[in-house]
Amino acid sequence: MSLFHRDTREEADFRKEVREWLEVNVPEETRHELDVTNPEVSREWHHKLWKRGWIAPHWPREYGGMGGAVEQQVILMEELARVGGPYVQPSGLNFLGFAIMEFGTEEQKKELLPRILSGETTWCQGYSEPQAGSDLASLRTRAVLDGDEWVVNGQKIWSSGAPHCDRMFALVRTDPDPAVKHAGISMLLIDLKTPNLTVTPITTLTGHVHFSIVSFDSVRVPKSSMLGEVNKGWKIANHVLTYERISGSSPKHDLISMDVLRRLATKTGRINDEAFKERLGKAGIDVIAHIAMHRWAIERVKAQKSLGFSTSVMKIAGSDALHGVTDLLLDAAGSDAASEEKPMDNDQQLDALGLFLLSRRSTIWGGAAEIQKNIIAERILGFPRSWR
Numbered sequence: 001m002s003l004f005h006r007d008t009r010e011e012a013d014f015r016k017e018v019r020e021w022l023e024v025n026v027p028e029e030t031r032h033e034l035d036v037t038n039p040e041v042s043r044e045w046h047h048k049l050w051k052r053g054w055i056a057p058h059w060p061r062e063y064g065g066m067g068g069a070v071e072q073q074v075i076l077m078e079e080l081a082r083v084g085g086p087y088v089q090p091s092g093l094n095f096l097g098f099a100i101m102e103f104g105t106e107e108q109k110k111e112l113l114p115r116i117l118s119g120e121t122t123w124c125q126g127y128s129e130p131q132a133g134s135d136l137a138s139l140r141t142r143a144v145l146d147g148d149e150w151v152v153n154g155q156k157i158w159s160s161g162a163p164h165c166d167r168m169f170a171l172v173r174t175d176p177d178p179a180v181k182h183a184g185i186s187m188l189l190i191d192l193k194t195p196n197l198t199v200t201p202i203t204t205l206t207g208h209v210h211f212s213i214v215s216f217d218s219v220r221v222p223k224s225s226m227l228g229e230v231n232k233g234w235k236i237a238n239h240v241l242t243y244e245r246i247s248g249s250s251p252k253h254d255l256i257s258m259d260v261l262r263r264l265a266t267k268t269g270r271i272n273d274e275a276f277k278e279r280l281g282k283a284g285i286d287v288i289a290h291i292a293m294h295r296w297a298i299e300r301v302k303a304q305k306s307l308g309f310s311t312s313v314m315k316i317a318g319s320d321a322l323h324g325v326t327d328l329l330l331d332a333a334g335s336d337a338a339s340e341e342k343p344m345d346n347d348q349q350l351d352a353l354g355l356f357l358l359s360r361r362s363t364i365w366g367g368a369a370e371i372q373k374n375i376i377a378e379r380i381l382g383f384p385r386s387w388r
């Protein structure tokens with residue numbers, strides 16, 4: 001049974017099968033990692049899930065996915081969250097893959113999609129630049145065609161997973177003087193081992209090497225490495241962002257934090273405090289609403305219906321729900337939150353501070369919360385642009 005849904009007999013059988021397999025296959029020492037601490041473990045885990053046929057419940061069958069029922073996708077997500085399965089690099093599986101299905105040539109589909117599925121090639125996203133984040137269309141990384149190659153110069157920043165990934169899908173400016181700045185941008189698929197390309201890792205507040213700066217100094221990329229048409233990359237960028245917002249708004253982070261919260265509050269006795277219980281009830285309702293919204297979104301995607309600007313609503317709902325739970329985690333941990341020694345429960349560290357810090361990033365990635373609120377105000381509620 002999930003948080004607010006009673007499994008049918010078939011779903012219960014599937015859940016049992018998943019749970020039993022995960023119990024045997026997720027090594028104890030890799031459970032409940034907060035981020036990618038060991039890229040080899042992450043790759044091995046990806047490969048294992050792929051061999052079991054469970055890496056891509058959301059991919060259509062024609063591209064090697066499970067084409068699974070929405071409930072199966074939700075069950076897999078819930079059970080993986082419960083057991084704390086290792087980190088899997090999401091960019092290829094959850095966003096770029098769908099863009100290749102939509103905009104790629106037959107050769108690109110044949111070459112790239114199976115390698116994303118198997119985990120042979122991992123991808124990171126090269127959108128943000130030091131001077132272009134929220135205002136992404138101001139990006140300056142330049143690609144100029146020279147014979148059969150694009151020559152790329154510029155810099156990307158905050159590229160998640162780049163220190164551990166094989167390739168980057170990067171937005172580059174191919175027309176320096178377009179009529180509107182959203183035009184003249186293209187999407188290049190770049191091997192991170194190409195000469196003159198440098199990846200400089202950035203360590204985060206939680207001590208993880210999650211981000212990096214990627215610098216291009218006349219990096220030569222084959223002409224055939226373009227996804228979609230020259231100067232038409234903005235549409236692809238937004239397609240990717242839609243899938244990124246769905247994937248990143250997965251309630252799995254709420255479920256992981258809620259599980260730690262339940263155990264921690266029971267251990268510290270905070271669970272018996274009436275005011276705490278009231279806040280817990282509110283946080284629980286937000287999580288349930290978030291799960292319902294996510295389920296609705298994957299049903300629509302599966303039915304090939306547009307999500308429109310609702311991904312902005314989902315992103316806000318997701319980060320609000322997660323913040324509600326992780327605020328309570330700090331409350332439940334009390335002064336222990338700042339201690340080096342984390343409370344333990346059945347060999348698992350209950351790292352309230354780690355989860356709290358990680359949750360804060362959810363308002364920034366994939367388009368900051370303020371930008372999503374602008375979109376909701378103007379595109380959904382019909383406020384004029386002058387309201388800003």
Ligand SMILES: Cc1cc2nc3c(=O)[nH]c(=O)nc-3n(C[C@H](O)[C@H](O)[C@H](O)COP(=O)(O)OP(=O)(O)OC[C@H]3O[C@@H](n4cnc5c(N)ncnc54)[C@H](O)[C@@H]3O)c2cc1C
Pocket residue numbers: 124125126127128129130132133134135157158159160161361362364365366367368369370371374
């Ligand atoms: C966990 C995480 C993972 C990420 N992964 C990647 C990745 O893999 N690849 C990648 O390319 N990027 C990645 N990013 C970067 C992310 O996309 C940017 O940080 C984000 O778009 C914001 O851009 P910025 O940091 O330049 O902030 P800015 O755009 O400078 O914004 C600073 C502040 O001003 C606010 N602001 C800006 N413009 C407006 C406006 N018009 N109205 C109201 N408020 C505004 C913003 O909301 C924000 O609070 C990641 C970020 C995080 C946190």
